[in-house]
Structure formats: structure tokens, C-alpha cells
Amino acid sequence: MMEDGMIDVGDRPNIGVLGKYNIVDGLENKFNVCFVENRTHAATDWQAANPLMRCLPNFMLQLTFIIMFTRVFMIILKPIRQPRFVSEAGVVLGPSLLTREAWIATYVHPFEGALLLETMGSLGVTFYMFLVGLEMDLTPIRKMGKTASRVAIAGIILPGCVGMILYQLVRNERPDAPKEGGFFWAIALTVTSFSDLARILSKLKLMSTDLGKMAMTSAVLTDFVSWILLVATVAIVNGHGNFLRIIPTLIFMVICWFVIRPIIFWMIKRINAGREESSMEVQYNEKHAGFILTGVLLCGLVTELCGVHPMFGAFMFGLMIPSSEVGIKIMDKIEDFVVGILLPPVFLVAGLRTNVAFIAAGFRYSLVATVMVVASLIKILSTLLVCLYSKCSFRDSLALGVLMNTKGVIAIIVLHEGRNVKGFDQQTYTWMVIAMLIMTGLVGPVVSFTHKSARHLKHYHRMNLERSKPDTELRVLACLHSSRNLAGLINLLHLSNATRKSPIVVFAVYLVELTGRASAMLIFHDKSNMNDIAGCGNSSRERLEAEHIVHAFESLQNDNRAIAVYPLTAVSPFSTMHEDVRNFAIDKNVAVILLPYHKKPNGIGGWVDESLEHKKVSQHLLANAPCSIAILVDRGLTRHLPLDFEHDSIREIRVAMLFFEGADDREALAYAWRMAGNPGVALTVVRFVPGKDMLETVVDEAEAEAEAEAEAEAEAEANSNDDPGAFSAMFEKDKKKMLDDDYINEFRFRTMHDQSIAYMEKPVNSGDELVSTIKSAYNDFDLYIVGRGYDTKSPLTSGLCDWNEFPEIGLIGDTLISVDSLTSASVLVMQQSAPKATPRPPLVSKNNISCVSKKTVSMDAPRFSNQPFVNHQITHDYL
Structure with missing residues (x-):
């Protein structure tokens, strides 16, 4: 059977016959092609x-x-x-x-x-x-x-x-x-x-x-x-x-x-x-x-x-x-x-x-x-x-x-x-x-x-509370995986002292896993657009969760007009969810990202993971945060706050800030300092310092280290007289200590007449003594604020790494949630943004490498007698 047609075929040779095809025209827009189609059917099982x-x-x-x-x-x-x-x-x-x-x-x-x-x-x-x-x-x-x-x-x-x-x-x-x-x-x-x-x-x-x-x-x-x-x-x-x-x-x-x-x-x-x-x-x-x-x-x-x-x-x-x-x-x-x-x-x-x-x-x-x-x-x-x-x-x-x-x-x-x-x-x-x-x-x-280039994001890496002015707007990105995270985060924001001079802008982001779509789509929508999250997993459940979260944050805004809330929903795969949070924080100039802890109590003194995917999101954010990160381990902070702030009296919330050293601890002190302005908050700042025995050990180690540095300095001077890097390492530790002392001194000077703030210094000689001191003397608080201490190696916490299971909240945070006498206290762990646009080291639990798995703390650490809280006026010359 002969068939012909005007078929657009691209370039073909300009000849009259090409195999079984008869080409009428040459290289033009169209070719007239005639061909024979064989429709013969074979009598065998094989095609002819x-x-x-x-x-x-x-x-x-x-x-x-x-x-x-x-x-x-x-x-x-x-x-x-x-x-x-x-x-x-x-x-x-x-x-x-x-x-x-x-x-x-x-x-x-x-x-x-x-x-x-x-x-x-x-x-x-x-x-x-x-x-x-x-x-x-x-x-x-x-x-x-x-x-x-x-x-x-x-x-x-x-x-x-x-x-x-x-x-x-x-x-x-x-x-x-x-x-x-x-x-x-x-x-x-x-x-x-x-x-x-x-x-x-x-x-x-x-x-x-x-x-x-x-x-x-x-x-x-x-x-x-x-x-x-x-x-x-x-x-x-x-x-x-x-x-x-x-x-x-x-x-x-x-x-x-x-x-x-x-x-x-x-x-x-x-x-x-x-x-x-x-x-x-x-x-x-x-x-x-x-x-x-x-x-x-x-x-x-x-x-x-x-x-x-x-x-x-x-x-x-x-x-x-x-x-x-x-x-x-x-x-x-x-x-x-x-x-x-x-x-x-x-x-x-x-x-x-x-x-x-x-x-x-x-x-x-x-x-x-x-x-x-x-x-x-x-x-x-x-x-x-x-x-x-x-x-x-x-x-x-x-x-x-x-x-x-x-x-x-x-x-x-x-x-x-x-x-x-x-x-x-x-x-x-x-x-x-x-x-x-x-x-x-x-x-x-x-x-x-x-x-996306890091060179355009350098100025965002200095977004934190320590360098922020006291009477400025605080922009917070509060992340939630479900409505179970609501109570703790909202009550923490209630305590964060939002005023007309220092308002708080909260971007409440409900993080939803994106499923069922061939191409990932990220959707941020406001409270009037609930239908946008349909289709991302169990749509009915996700919509109800979103509505609950929106209503809760609306109540937060109605309770305190100094808090402006923008409820959002981020629908994204878990593998890239941290990038969405990070970019949104950069775009909105956020100073603090609030995260709920991915574990929950199991009822017998231990902890279980709610979701391993939530854990990975938190780990990625900790490793690449453009601003400060605050992880809240909520263990009953809600009980201390009334539902109606306008008509019910508020019991005084006891907050303890445990200071050791480093940028993360300074950031934790900055957040605690802000909370102390709330009339319903009583703040106690405890700075742990090396005890007599530890000082002697530190002196011996310092002398040995000085000798090693002198030898290295002499060798470096012999190799290159112009290399400034050879002399910088020896001052790094002293520089960090100077920063800590300056910030502590500023805090004490500005709060010396505030009766709701107490400051004390506590000498300890080992990690075991530290745990025992916290259990015996500082065990009656509603909320503990500590630094994660990702970049510090303090002798005060020596030995704690041997049973550290939860690196996301650091050694001290891990210690606080493991002490039996503190089972009703919530913990807020702060990490300050890195000063340089470099990725943080990966989060690896030491017990997975060389440390022994953690046992019950209360059976191992010695007990000390309770010590009263006194606003000691102590002056130490650390320099």
C-alpha cells in the first residue's frame, strides 16, 4: 500500500531515492516522502x-x-x-x-x-x-x-x-x-x-x-x-x-x-x-x-x-x-x-x-x-x-x-x-x-x-544575641514538627520579655514532609491559606495540625501585643528541609532559630526518638546555621504558666544559667539576660571556675604547653621570620577567656541593682564534682539555660564525654536531662552562630567511637550538701 505525507523530518540527503523511500523534494521546509508499508501476515509463529x-x-x-x-x-x-x-x-x-x-x-x-x-x-x-x-x-x-x-x-x-x-x-x-x-x-x-x-x-x-x-x-x-x-x-x-x-x-x-x-x-x-x-x-x-x-x-x-x-x-x-x-x-x-x-x-x-x-x-x-x-x-x-x-x-x-x-x-x-x-x-x-x-x-x-555563594552571606553569620543591642527588635524563627511542640515553645516566648522598646517578631514555621509529588515544591503560606498543604502526606491530619498551630500563635500575639507572629507552613523533603529553614532565616534576618528537642521521655527515666528525620534536620541546622540555634528540651515548663496571663497571677519562674566558657555560653547568658527583664522571672547565673586542685593541674599543663610553644615558636622563627601565624595560636585561648570575662563583667555591672538576678561563682575540680554540685546545690529550677559548647574543651567537663549520648545538646545539656533530681526541669541549649562562613564539624556521638554508654548518674556521682543562693560580689583578676 502506498502512502505519502508531508512529514517534517529534518535534514535528509537531496536525492530521489533513499532505500525504500522516494523523496520528491530536496532540502526545503518539507519533504514529500512516499513509502510502502508491508502488512503481510505470516502463516507461522514468527513474524515475516x-x-x-x-x-x-x-x-x-x-x-x-x-x-x-x-x-x-x-x-x-x-x-x-x-x-x-x-x-x-x-x-x-x-x-x-x-x-x-x-x-x-x-x-x-x-x-x-x-x-x-x-x-x-x-x-x-x-x-x-x-x-x-x-x-x-x-x-x-x-x-x-x-x-x-x-x-x-x-x-x-x-x-x-x-x-x-x-x-x-x-x-x-x-x-x-x-x-x-x-x-x-x-x-x-x-x-x-x-x-x-x-x-x-x-x-x-x-x-x-x-x-x-x-x-x-x-x-x-x-x-x-x-x-x-x-x-x-x-x-x-x-x-x-x-x-x-x-x-x-x-x-x-x-x-x-x-x-x-x-x-x-x-x-x-x-x-x-x-x-x-x-x-x-x-x-x-x-x-x-x-x-x-x-x-x-x-x-x-x-x-x-x-x-x-x-x-x-x-x-x-x-x-x-x-x-x-x-x-x-x-x-x-x-x-x-x-x-x-x-x-x-x-x-x-x-x-x-x-x-x-x-x-x-x-x-x-x-x-x-x-x-x-x-x-x-x-x-x-x-x-x-x-x-x-x-x-x-x-x-x-x-x-x-x-x-x-x-x-x-x-x-x-x-x-x-x-x-x-x-x-x-x-x-x-x-x-x-x-x-x-x-x-x-x-x-x-x-x-x-x-x-547561594558563601561570599554574599558573610554578614549573616554574625546574627546572634551577644552582639545585638538590648533595645532592638528580636526576630525569632520557631520551628515545629507537630502540635506537641507548641506548649514549650510558646511559653518560652512568653518568658522572653517582649516589650514595646524591644519587641519580638516570631516566624512560626510548621515543618511538613513533602510526599507524593514528582518534583519537590516548597510552599510557605500564611494562616489564610490552609488548603495549600493538602496532598503532603496525610492531608487532613496536616491541615488540622496547621490550624491548631496557627490558633495557638494567634493567642500568643493576643496575650502580648509586643509579639508579632507570622504563622507559616514549610512543605519540603526532610533531606533539604534544613536548607529551607536556613534560607528563610537569612531572608528574614533572624537572630535565633528555636527548635524542639527530637526526643521525648519514655516514662521510665530514659529518652526515645520521636523521629530520626527530625533529628537529622536539627543536626544539619546545627552544622550550618546562619544565626544562633536554641534547642528546647521541654519537661513541664507549661505547668508553671497560667493559661490566661491577663487575669491569673504568674508564679515566679526560677531560671538558672550555667556558665563555663566559650561563645555558646555567652549566647546563653545573652538570652537569659533578656528573659531576666520579665517581672515573673528570677534568674540565677552560676559561673563554674576551676577549683584549687584543678588550678594546680592546669598550671602544670600550662607550663608544659608553654615549653612546647616556645620550642615551636623558635622553630617557626627559624623557618620564617615573617610568618604571623606562628605567634597567633598561643594567644587564642587567652583571647577567648578575655571575651568571657568582659561579657560577664558587663552583665554584672548592668544588673548589680536588680534584685531578681543573682550571680555566683562555684569552683569545681572535675566533671564528677560538677555533676554532684548541680544535683545537690542547683536542683530547684524550672528552666536551665546552657551553651552547647561545640568548640570548647573545658577541664571543668573532663570525663563527661565518656557517657555523652546526645551531642545535639552538648555535654552540659546531656548532663542536665540525665540527672534524676532534675526530671521536672526544662533545658534550653544555645549555640552561637559561627563568626566565619565555614561549615561546622559533623555531629558524631562520642559513645559511638570510644566512650562507654551512659548509665544512671545518680548512682555514680558523690553527693554534696546543699548551698544557699547568695548574690556574691566576687572580683577575680583573670588576666
Whole structure:
């Protein structure tokens, strides 16, 4: 049987016969190809014809190739932060590279397989655009700021005009080029791929930042306007210039928005009401999935009958479905299949239509270079100029311009439509495809350099309480894994002395694990947007938890007007959750991150892990925190606080701050100092100092160390007389001690007349004596505040490492939660941010290496008699 067709196949030799194919025309936009299809059926069990030459087996082979190559390129390009769009292997499998091999052209990409490939690609585009519409939320358009609206408008007008001008340069070289191509070039340069941009921002952990929010808001408006222009252009081109052909499409869009959309809202409301009554979630999912997918196909069919591509109807249908659980459930069910199976044929078709070998055939190389460079940079320049005009920093302006230049799948779809209506030929199509790859490929590396590079975050590493002024705003990021963490954190904030002169701004972040989505999305939303967390695990439970957390923090704000609360929900994988918290803390200039302890009492004096994933999140934050970290071990702090602060009297809360040495202890003292301003808090600061026996040991060790340093100094002086590093180590220890003494002296001087603050110094000679002293003399407090001491090796804690099981809270914190007589006391462990932008050492429990597992403390340590609390006025000359 003879079949012929107009098949877009890229570059083929300009000859009359190629194997079984008869090529009528040469190197033009299209080839008339005639071929014979053998439909003979054999009488045996074996096939008489090659099965790979049939359409369906050939399509499965093509799909296997494109998926396999895409996965390989994703692994290769991951280190340079390239999105999936750049990793799609369509260009590699096309005539630019592999299809130049005869056997691949014959068996993998034969002419007769093009029809099924393009059909499946159209189906994939239809369902993908439904997902884009389902994910897009037009609500931010109503709340756009001036800068975001300017960026969107400039990103539409200037690139659109430049696209028309560039195509006019092509027509000057080739007057017979179709004039319609300029419109598709203009739209392709205008569009910003909303879904691809969201995934890039999520991977770069910038979704919650002001930069990410502005980019997403501008992208929504840009995409919406671009799609309207594309619908109008396709309808007019298909109608051969008749503008009336767009009227049926406009009528359908009006019907969708004002008739079908209210019906969908009503149906979803009824579904949710029925689910609340029957609690039949599984039946609800299976029952309505088919209805939604059928609606996608019907809307696509209607827009096809109106003269435009079915993807426009699918996009409108997805846009009409509200941001609710039903939409996210449908996305979870079909996203993997659409993106992983139906969409790769689109990139394969793009690759077959792209031929880099003949990119400049018939054109000047200077014109090709000009078109590709200008097309790649015009949107960056337009956004950069608008942002600089709006007084934005150059770094943010450049990053936003690069983000708005994210093209992705939607730009390829625009070029497909232009090629399908013969708006431009293979060469100009190739120019734009290569330009799109360049544009999107620049996004990850450039934005990572401008906003993820450590050299731009140095000033954030000094965010802590010790260096903060007393009468300034305190910004706190309180992290919660569940409502069980609420009581302790909220009551700690109650005690933190928020006043008009020194208010507290609390960003309460409910951390939720992201599950069920093919591509991770980070969502930060306010208290009016509870439906956003649907679909992340057990959605009903997560929503109830979020509502409980929001109401609790609203009560905190109502109790004290000096506390401003912003409840948020962070939905992210556990593996990258710490990066979301870290970046949000940087973006909001947070001074302290409050974390709940990941363990809970087991009722018999021990501790059990609530979640190992929560433990890992805390460990990563401790290792890479841009500010101070406070871990609260809550063991009944709630009991000491009334529920109604306005009408109930508050019992005085006894707080003890145990000071040893180091930056973490100074940070703990700074937080305790702040809490001491609360009239309901009585603070006792105990500084442990070396006893007589330990001083003698320390002196002997110091003399030995001085001799070793003198020898090292002499050797260093002999090797290099100009090396300043040879003399710096000997002063490091004294420098730390001077800092501790200065801060303690300042604290004592400023609080000498405050009767609610007591200060004392307690000499100890060993770790065992330290434990015994705490048990006997300092065992009657409601809250202990200590430093984690990650970077200190104090002789006061010698021997404690032998039974340290919980390195997240340090030696002293571990000791306090293990002492039997302190079972009702809560512990707050502080860690100060590192002064340098260097990662902290990994958290490794010493009992896993060389120390013996911890036993019961009360049976081993000797007891000392109780000592009264006295505000001793002691002056020591430590220098």
C-alpha cells in the first residue's frame, strides 16, 4: 500500500531515492516522502516483517531511547545545576548527532513513525498544559507590587518587540520567509515557563524569599498574557488572517470561566462536605479522577473544533479547578505519567526538527550569532533595567532577570505551534531552540552564584544575641514538627520579655514532609491559606495540625501585643528541609532559630526518638546555621504558666544559667539576660571556675604547653621570620577567656541593682564534682539555660564525654536531662552562630567511637550538701 505525507523530518540527503523511500523534494521546509508499508501476515509463529518498522513497536523504541538518554544527561548535568529541560535528549537523538547514523535513521526514526510520535506528543502537551493550569494560581496578580508588575510588563513588551525585529532581519535575508513567524518568535521570547521556574526556585531554595515571590508573581502575569497572545495568533493564522476566527475561542473561554468554573466549585464543595460526613477518602479519589481527566479531553476537543490546539482547552480546564485537595490528588496521580511518559515525545519531535549542522545554511554567521545572543539576553536586560529603576540591588536585579528568562517546556510548545503552521523553517526553528537551551541553562549557575555563594552571606553569620543591642527588635524563627511542640515553645516566648522598646517578631514555621509529588515544591503560606498543604502526606491530619498551630500563635500575639507572629507552613523533603529553614532565616534576618528537642521521655527515666528525620534536620541546622540555634528540651515548663496571663497571677519562674566558657555560653547568658527583664522571672547565673586542685593541674599543663610553644615558636622563627601565624595560636585561648570575662563583667555591672538576678561563682575540680554540685546545690529550677559548647574543651567537663549520648545538646545539656533530681526541669541549649562562613564539624556521638554508654548518674556521682543562693560580689583578676 502506498502512502505519502508531508512529514517534517529534518535534514535528509537531496536525492530521489533513499532505500525504500522516494523523496520528491530536496532540502526545503518539507519533504514529500512516499513509502510502502508491508502488512503481510505470516502463516507461522514468527513474524515475516521487522517488528521495529511497525508504528507502535517503533514508538516504544523511541520512547525508550529518549527516556534513557534523558536520565543519563540529568545525572551528568546535575553538578552544574541544570534543570530537566536542558537534560532532555531530543537534540542529541535528532539529525544534529545520532540520527546521522544510517541504522538509527532507519530503525529508530523512520519516516512512517513521525505521525504517531507527533500525535503522542500532542497528547502529552495537552495533559501537561492541564497540569500547568492546575498549578497556576492567578490570585497573586491582584496583589502584585509595583516592581513585580513593572517586571512583568517590561518582560512582555520589550522581548516581544525585539522578537519581531529579529525575525524581520531574517526576512531581509530571505524575503520568502513567512511573516507569521515573527509573532511566534515574539511570544517565545516573552513567555516565562511558570512550572519550570517554580521547580528551579524550589531546588535553589529561593521559593520563600522575596526574590522568589517576585519572580513567581511576575511569571504568572507574563504566562497568562503570553497564552492569550498565542491563542489569538494560532486562531488567526489557521483562519488565514480572518480575525473573526478567534470569536469561537473567546466564547468558549467566557463560558468556561463564568459557567463551568462555578459548577466545578460547587461540585468540589459538595465532594468535600460528603467526605467530612463519610470519611471515605479512597472512594473519593477513585470516583472523581476519571471525571477530571475526561473533562481535560472534552475541553481539548472543543478548542480543537474552534481552530486552536487542544492544549488551550486543557489549560483552561486546569485553571478553573481551585487550589484544593482534589486538584493536588489528581496531580499526584498523573504527573509522573505525563512528565515521564507523554512529554518526552515532545522533546524528541523538537530534536528531529533541529539540525545544528545546517544552522547557518544560506545565512550570514553574523546574523545567526546576533539573533541567538540578543534572543538570549533581551529579557535579562529588560528586567535588569526595570529593577534598577525601582532601586533594587544589582545582584537581585540580575538574578531576577535570569529567572524570568526561564523558558522550559512552554517555549518549546510555542515554537512547535509556529512550526506546525509553517511560520518558519527548520533553520530558524533551530536558532530559537538553541537560544532557549542557553537561556534556561544559565538560570541555575547564575542564580546559584549570586544568591547561594558563601561570599554574599558573610554578614549573616554574625546574627546572634551577644552582639545585638538590648533595645532592638528580636526576630525569632520557631520551628515545629507537630502540635506537641507548641506548649514549650510558646511559653518560652512568653518568658522572653517582649516589650514595646524591644519587641519580638516570631516566624512560626510548621515543618511538613513533602510526599507524593514528582518534583519537590516548597510552599510557605500564611494562616489564610490552609488548603495549600493538602496532598503532603496525610492531608487532613496536616491541615488540622496547621490550624491548631496557627490558633495557638494567634493567642500568643493576643496575650502580648509586643509579639508579632507570622504563622507559616514549610512543605519540603526532610533531606533539604534544613536548607529551607536556613534560607528563610537569612531572608528574614533572624537572630535565633528555636527548635524542639527530637526526643521525648519514655516514662521510665530514659529518652526515645520521636523521629530520626527530625533529628537529622536539627543536626544539619546545627552544622550550618546562619544565626544562633536554641534547642528546647521541654519537661513541664507549661505547668508553671497560667493559661490566661491577663487575669491569673504568674508564679515566679526560677531560671538558672550555667556558665563555663566559650561563645555558646555567652549566647546563653545573652538570652537569659533578656528573659531576666520579665517581672515573673528570677534568674540565677552560676559561673563554674576551676577549683584549687584543678588550678594546680592546669598550671602544670600550662607550663608544659608553654615549653612546647616556645620550642615551636623558635622553630617557626627559624623557618620564617615573617610568618604571623606562628605567634597567633598561643594567644587564642587567652583571647577567648578575655571575651568571657568582659561579657560577664558587663552583665554584672548592668544588673548589680536588680534584685531578681543573682550571680555566683562555684569552683569545681572535675566533671564528677560538677555533676554532684548541680544535683545537690542547683536542683530547684524550672528552666536551665546552657551553651552547647561545640568548640570548647573545658577541664571543668573532663570525663563527661565518656557517657555523652546526645551531642545535639552538648555535654552540659546531656548532663542536665540525665540527672534524676532534675526530671521536672526544662533545658534550653544555645549555640552561637559561627563568626566565619565555614561549615561546622559533623555531629558524631562520642559513645559511638570510644566512650562507654551512659548509665544512671545518680548512682555514680558523690553527693554534696546543699548551698544557699547568695548574690556574691566576687572580683577575680583573670588576666
